[in-house]
Structure formats: structure tokens, C-alpha cells
Amino acid sequence: MYIVGLTGGIGSGKSTVAKMFRALGVPIYISDEEAKKLMDSSEEIKQQLVKLLGEKALTPKNIPNRPFIAQKVFSDKNLLERLNKIVHPVVEKHFSIWVEKQKTAYVIYESAILFENNAQNKCNYIILVTAPAETRIKRVMERDGVTKAQVEERMKNQWDDKQKQKLADFIIENINLKQTQLQVEKLHGNFLAL
Numbered sequence: 001m002y003i004v005g006l007t008g009g010i011g012s013g014k015s016t017v018a019k020m021f022r023a024l025g026v027p028i029y030i031s032d033e034e035a036k037k038l039m040d041s042s043e044e045i046k047q048q049l050v051k052l053l054g055e056k057a058l059t060p061k062n063i064p065n066r067p068f069i070a071q072k073v074f075s076d077k078n079l080l081e082r083l084n085k086i087v088h089p090v091v092e093k094h095f096s097i098w099v100e101k102q103k104t105a106y107v108i109y110e111s112a113i114l115f116e117n118n119a120q121n122k123c124n125y126i127i128l129v130t131a132p133a134e135t136r137i138k139r140v141m142e143r144d145g146v147t148k149a150q151v152e153e154r155m156k157n158q159w160d161d162k163q164k165q166k167l168a169d170f171i172i173e174n175i176n177l178k179q180t181q182l183q184v185e186k187l188h189g190n191f192l193a194l
């Protein structure tokens with residue numbers, strides 16, 4: 001079985017693209033979503049979050065206080081690295097168990113920070129989703145109700161597309177959704193024929 005990594009900066013549309021692959025029957029692992037679930041359910045992670053960021057890292061309902069954590073870590077590289085060290089090994093382990101259970105010709109592993117995490121090694125091929133920075137900012141502002149500055153803060157913690165393009169095997173330019181769908185179908189055909 002092949003592992004196809006799917007990456008792209010914030011707001012590029014990787015989750016949208018991942019869902020197009022899912023509609024074609026490909027199992028998809030969305031790292032953001034899985035990290036969220038693991039952080040909500042693991043008492044060990046939660047304890048470490050409190051150690052790193054204080055009591056406010058958890059809400060009164062004992063789940064991670066995401067807006068508080070985001071505000072802390074995206075403006076402090078050191079804190080972000082320490083958060084990553086708490087969460088990423090747990091996600092990696094969870095992914096390895098998940099992938100073993102899949103029975104298709106290939107699976108999709110979606111992560112915004114695939115290259116930043118050096119996770120390209122676990123992928124056979126990598127698809128990069130791109131869109132102009134201004135478009136990405138606008139999409140995320142609309143989707144999450146956040147400010148331009150908040151989106152840019154996250155962008156600063158991610159590689160730019162030029163760096164990523166050098167390491168990607170395939171690029172999907174996600175501007176027009178119909179064109180994106182066609183690119184996905186073409187790649188799906190390629191992967192099935194491998």
C-alpha cells in the first residue's frame with residue numbers, strides 16, 4: 001500500500017481536496033482532526049498542556065482551550081515547538097495503527113506541516129495544494145471568523161510554497177473547485193495504475 005502525503009499551507013484547501021479523494025473511496029487521515037480528538041481524550045496530553053501553558057490551557061469542561069493555546073503558541077516559536085513535541089508523537093503512533101487497518105491501494109495522509117515535521121519520509125508520494133496567499137488568508141478569515149493578522153501569524157510558522165514545491169511530486173492548484181476536482185480524478189487514476 002502507498003502512503004500519499006497531502007499538504008499545503010493554511011487555507012490552501014487541503015481538507016477540501018482530501019474530501020474529494022475520500023468521495024472516490026480513498027481512506028484519508030486528517031492530522032488536524034485526529035490531533036484534536038487525541039488532545040481532547042488523552043489525560044496525559046492534557047496534563048502536559050497544563051505544565052506547558054498553565055491551568056488556562058484547559059476549559060472548565062476539561063478539554064483543551066484551543067483559542068488560548070493558539071494565541072500562546074503561534075506567537076512564540078519555542079512554545080509551539082514544545083507543543084508539537086507533546087502532540088506529534090501521539091499522532092504519529094495513532095496514524096501507524098490506522099494505516100495498518102486500511103486495505104486500499106493507497107491512503108492519503110493530510111497534514112499542513114508535513115515538510116516542517118519531516119514527515120515526507122513516511123510518504124511514497126507527496127501532493128502539494130497551492131493557492132495565492134491573499135486567497136488563502138481570505139478563505140480562513142471567512143471560515144474561522146479570525147483576523148488577517150491571526151492567519152498571518154500561523155503562516156509565519158509554516159514553510160512558504162517555494163520551499164515545498166521543491167519536495168512535492170504533484171501540485172494541485174486549488175482556485176476553481178471544478179478544476180481541482182478534475183486534477184484529483186486524474187491523480188487518483190495515476191495512483192491506482194501504479
Ligand SMILES: CC(C)(COP(=O)(O)OP(=O)(O)OC[C@H]1O[C@@H](n2cnc3c(N)ncnc32)[C@H](O)[C@@H]1O)[C@@H](O)C(=O)NCCC(=O)NCCS
Pocket residue numbers: 009010011031032035036039065066067069070073080083084087088091111112113154157158
Ligand atoms: C494550537 C491549536 C490548539 C489551535 O487550534 P485551532 O482549532 O485554532 O486550529 P486547527 O488545529 O484547526 O489548525 C488550523 C490550521 O492551523 C495551522 N496549524 C495547526 N497546528 C500547527 C502547527 N503545529 N504548526 C504550524 N501550523 C499549525 C494549520 O494550517 C492548520 O491546518 C491546534 O492547532 C494544535 O493543537 N496544534 C498542535 C497540533 C498540531 O500540530 N496539529 C496539526 C498537525 S498534527
Ligand SMILES: Nc1ncnc2c1ncn2[C@@H]1O[C@H](COP(=O)(O)OP(=O)(O)OP(=O)(O)O)[C@@H](O)[C@H]1O
Pocket residue numbers: 008009010011012013014015016017032112139140143174175176177180
Ligand atoms: N477552490 C476553492 N474555492 C472557494 N473556496 C474554497 C476552495 N477551496 C477551499 N475553499 C474554502 O476555503 C476554506 C479553507 O479550505 P480548507 O479548510 O480545505 O483548507 P485547509 O488547507 O485544509 O486549511 P487549514 O490548514 O486551515 O486546515 C474552506 O472554507 C473551504 O470551503
